[in-house]
Amino acid sequence: MxxxxxxxxPADRPVGPSDPGQGARVPGRAERHEEHRxxxxxxxxxxxxxxxxxxxxxxDVDGGRPRWLRPVAVAVIALVTAxxxxxxxxxxxxxxxxxxxxxxxxxxxxxxxxxxxxxxxxLVLGSDTRSxxxxxxxxxxxxxxxxxxxxxxxxxxSADNQxxxxxxxxxxxxxxxPACTDGQGGGSFGGRSGEMINSAMRDAGPxxxxxxxxxxxxxxxxHFMLADFNAVTxxxxxxxxxxxxxxxxIDEPKSGLKLPAGTSSxxxxxxxxxxxxxxxFGDGGDLGRIQAQQAFLGSLTRKIKDEGTLGNPQRLLGIAxxxxxxxxxxxxxxxxxxxxxxxxxxxxxxxxxxxxxxVPTVPAADPNRLVLDEPLASELFAALRSSAxxxxxxxxVPSTDVPSEGAPTAGSTDPTASPDAGPLPEASSxxxxxxxxxxxxxxxxxxxxxxTGAGYAGAGSMLAPATPLTGIYYGEGFEEEARxxxxxxxxxxxxxxxxxxxxxxxxxxxxxxAGGLDQVAGPDVSGAINQTADQVSCQDTNPFG
Numbered sequence: 001m002x003x004x005x006x007x008x009x010p011a012d013r014p015v016g017p018s019d020p021g022q023g024a025r026v027p028g029r030a031e032r033h034e035e036h037r038x039x040x041x042x043x044x045x046x047x048x049x050x051x052x053x054x055x056x057x058x059x060d061v062d063g064g065r066p067r068w069l070r071p072v073a074v075a076v077i078a079l080v081t082a083x084x085x086x087x088x089x090x091x092x093x094x095x096x097x098x099x100x101x102x103x104x105x106x107x108x109x110x111x112x113x114x115x116x117x118x119x120x121x122x123l124v125l126g127s128d129t130r131s132x133x134x135x136x137x138x139x140x141x142x143x144x145x146x147x148x149x150x151x152x153x154x155x156x157x158s159a160d161n162q163x164x165x166x167x168x169x170x171x172x173x174x175x176x177x178p179a180c181t182d183g184q185g186g187g188s189f190g191g192r193s194g195e196m197i198n199s200a201m202r203d204a205g206p207x208x209x210x211x212x213x214x215x216x217x218x219x220x221x222x223h224f225m226l227a228d229f230n231a232v233t234x235x236x237x238x239x240x241x242x243x244x245x246x247x248x249x250i251d252e253p254k255s256g257l258k259l260p261a262g263t264s265s266x267x268x269x270x271x272x273x274x275x276x277x278x279x280x281f282g283d284g285g286d287l288g289r290i291q292a293q294q295a296f297l298g299s300l301t302r303k304i305k306d307e308g309t310l311g312n313p314q315r316l317l318g319i320a321x322x323x324x325x326x327x328x329x330x331x332x333x334x335x336x337x338x339x340x341x342x343x344x345x346x347x348x349x350x351x352x353x354x355x356x357x358x359v360p361t362v363p364a365a366d367p368n369r370l371v372l373d374e375p376l377a378s379e380l381f382a383a384l385r386s387s388a389x390x391x392x393x394x395x396x397v398p399s400t401d402v403p404s405e406g407a408p409t410a411g412s413t414d415p416t417a418s419p420d421a422g423p424l425p426e427a428s429s430x431x432x433x434x435x436x437x438x439x440x441x442x443x444x445x446x447x448x449x450x451x452t453g454a455g456y457a458g459a460g461s462m463l464a465p466a467t468p469l470t471g472i473y474y475g476e477g478f479e480e481e482a483r484x485x486x487x488x489x490x491x492x493x494x495x496x497x498x499x500x501x502x503x504x505x506x507x508x509x510x511x512x513x514a515g516g517l518d519q520v521a522g523p524d525v526s527g528a529i530n531q532t533a534d535q536v537s538c539q540d541t542n543p544f545g
Contacts (some may be wrong), residue, residue, distance in 0.1 A: 010473035010499050010506050011464030017436040068346045097324035100334035104226065105180035105207035106182060111222040111332075116340045119159040119388060122333075122342075123213055123224040125206055126151035147228075148202040149209050151293070154221070158388035163344050164354045168294065170286040170361060171198040173370045176218050180208035196369070206328065216372075217381045218479070218498060223342075226328040234322035236271035242300045244292075245538035246276055252280040263538075271296075278424055284542045286370070287358060294356035298533040301351055351533035355390060358530055378497050379523040391526050427455035430481045431504030434459065437467035439474040441514040447489065447507065454488055459502075466523065467510040472496040474505045481505055492522035 046297045105110065114122065127147035127533045141354040149171070157166040181188040182204040189203045200212040236242060244265045252258075257273035257280055266274050275293055282288020304319075332338060363369070369400070372378075378411050383390060432451055436444045444461070451459035472495055474482035482496040482505045489507070531537055 004105050005432040009387055010502055011437065011462070011467075011508050012215040012472070016312065028147070032530050051416065062525050074075070093425075097321070098327040098329050100329055100331045101205055101211060102183040102207050103202045103332060104267075105183070105211050107183060111220055113222050115332075115338060116345075117159060120155075120157045120223070121219055122155040122157070123206075123210055123221045124151075124155055125149045125201065125209055125224060125226045127201070127226060128229050129405070135395065140202060142491070143163065145242075146203075146205045148198045148409075149206070151200050152209065152213070154198065154213060154217070154219070156219075156388050157342075158264040158382065162353055163388045164346070164349055164356065165357055165360060165390065165391075166294070166297065166385070167357045167384070168290045169197055169213070170370050171196065172195045172286055172368065172371070173361060174364055175200075175211050175372075175393055176213055177208070178335055180211060181203035181293070183207060206330075210330075219381070221334045222329050225333070228326045233268045233272055234325075236267040236317060238319045238322045239267075239300065239303060239304060241265035241267035241486050242271060242296060242303060244296060244299060245536070246280075246541050247542070249539055250280050250541055252277045254279060280542055281539050282542060287361070288542065290358050291537075294358075294530055295537045295539060296353070298356065298531060298535060298537075301354065301533045305351060354533035355529045356531050356533070357390075357528050360528065375497075376528075379494070382497055382530050383494040383523060383525040386492065387523070427481075428457045430456055430458070430478065430485075431498045432456045432459040432485065433504070433506045434461040435464035435506055435508040435510055436461065436513050437470075437510045439466055439511075441509070443513055443516055444509050447509070450489070451485070456485070464508065467508060468512060470495065470510040470513045470517070471507065471508045473499040473502045473508060475502040476500060490517055492518055494522035495520070 002152075017090075081193065104218075124533070126149065151171065152169040154165075154167040154169070156163070156167060163310075168502045173196065175196050177192045177195050177200045179189065179191045179196075180200075180203065184205065186204065192199075197212060197216070201209040204223050206226045210224055213221055243263055243265050244259070246259050246261060246315065249261045250257055250259045252273075255273040255276035255278075257270065257277040275289075275296060277292075278289045281292045285436050333342075357380070360373040360380060361370040363375045364371045434447045434451070436443060438444060448459050448461050470491070472486055472491065474496060476498070479496070479498065485505055485507065486493045486496050509517075
């Protein structure tokens with residue numbers, strides 16, 4: 001995977017005379033590479049009796065390290081494929097099979113978007129619960145109730161239905177989990193810091209996983225789908241097997257996966273084993289497993305498209321039954337019209353426009369855990385917040401927030417120009433600082449007058465350490481204002497980054513803007529794409545697995 005370009009942190013103090021301006025506050029600088037916790041903190045939790053409430057979900061240990069992979073991987077892969085390729089016909093059967101829960105652990109029932117026309121983000125989860133019909137995969141002491149979300153994929157659908165991203169989160173990624181309440185009566189749970197992301201669901205259900213992903217990415221999940229083990233073998237049998245490729249023969253006893261080198265068709269328990277086999281791929285870690293999952297999903301998508309499954313109602317219903325009998329969705333998705341709407345939007349998607357991405361990570365202090373790779377992860381999340389099309393440079397992506405004609409933009413020569421539509425209602429109360437990291441380029445002098453002319457009365461400036469790249473940094477509660485300022489100045493929204501040490505908004509002008517703000521481009525995140533659904537890939541095997 002190609003690394004994304006570094007983005008400078010915000011300026012922490014002026015290095016010469018400054019003029020903060022009335023109402024502006026010079027922000028501090030956040031430490032971007034904090035030391036992450038080395039050990040996972042297992043919290044004591046009350047036992048539940050309702051199978052919709054969480055169980056312990058403790059990691060199995062094998063050979064002194066956790067067994068990171070659960071059989072639910074295939075269920076999630078299958079579920080994503082269903083959303084991507086199925087039309088409205090399966091929706092009736094789906095609606096009669098699925099259960100539903102609140103979208104958020106705060107009791108929110110919907111995000112307010114229009115499923116027919118807006119961009120959508122659907123969080124696809126896989127539970128490792130052994131409760132009920134999943135007892136064949138282990139004892140309830142391993143994981144019961146909601147279980148843990150050992151597989152998390154964010155399905156991102158563009159408003160024009162031309163681009164789909166499938167963003168995978170490693171289950172062992174350490175993140176901060178917000179306070180959550182179980183809507184099924186399981187109680188409330190305080191926030192936790194430095195916990196595995198898969199544990200977000202175990203106490204308060206899928207709504208807590210939604211809240212966690214929202215906080216980690218800055219995106220807003222609109223729906224969720226939760227599957228368990230039993231959809232796995234049934235779906236792979238229903239499609240008649242899925243072609244997979246490995247570079248060397250595999251005989252992996254932990255998962256039971258046995259494959260010769262080259263291409264094989266897997267179904268039933270072997271399909272399940274292919275996606276359980278963490279130790280068989282790459283370096284034996286979670287990232288190799290994610291790439292294998294994505295390759296499987298691409299192959300399944302191609303097969304369903306190529307074999308005309310969408311035109312065979314009997315076969316389509318068999319696949320839908322295999323999936324939906326073990327499916328839970330948010331309440332906003334638990335209806336025939338909602339399912340038909342999303343299915344019809346995606347049934348004709350070009351597999352070449354389905355991009356598989358893994359969240360950028362690096363090893364934590366505990367080598368069995370991962371943390372976000374910064375600033376790469378923040379740049380990817382910012383690009384996703386700006387557009388679902390990661391193949392187009394950020395500066396070339398049309399913005400819905402571009403100000404009307406006459407507004408000061410990247411090439412504006414009139415520093416007192418203001419938008420025809422006038423300032424945002426609260427612009428006068430937004431603290432804005434322009435930090436000059438260019439060494440005195442003339443473009444900087446025009447920015448404060450442009451901002452004050454647009455209604456940002458508290459805008460000020462300061463000299464700052466030299467920086468190669470321009471960035472916009474904003475404190476908590478100022479994301480919309482930061483994006484509005486980026487649009488006002490003609491800057492790509494993807495360079496706007498949250499920073500808790502910044503109060504208000506800081507425009508940190510770097511050397512790339514010395515010749516004008518129109519020279520500034522957002523980070524190129526196209527290298528974050530592992531593959532697209534039309535590509536056939538062969539998985540590297542782990543000789544030590």
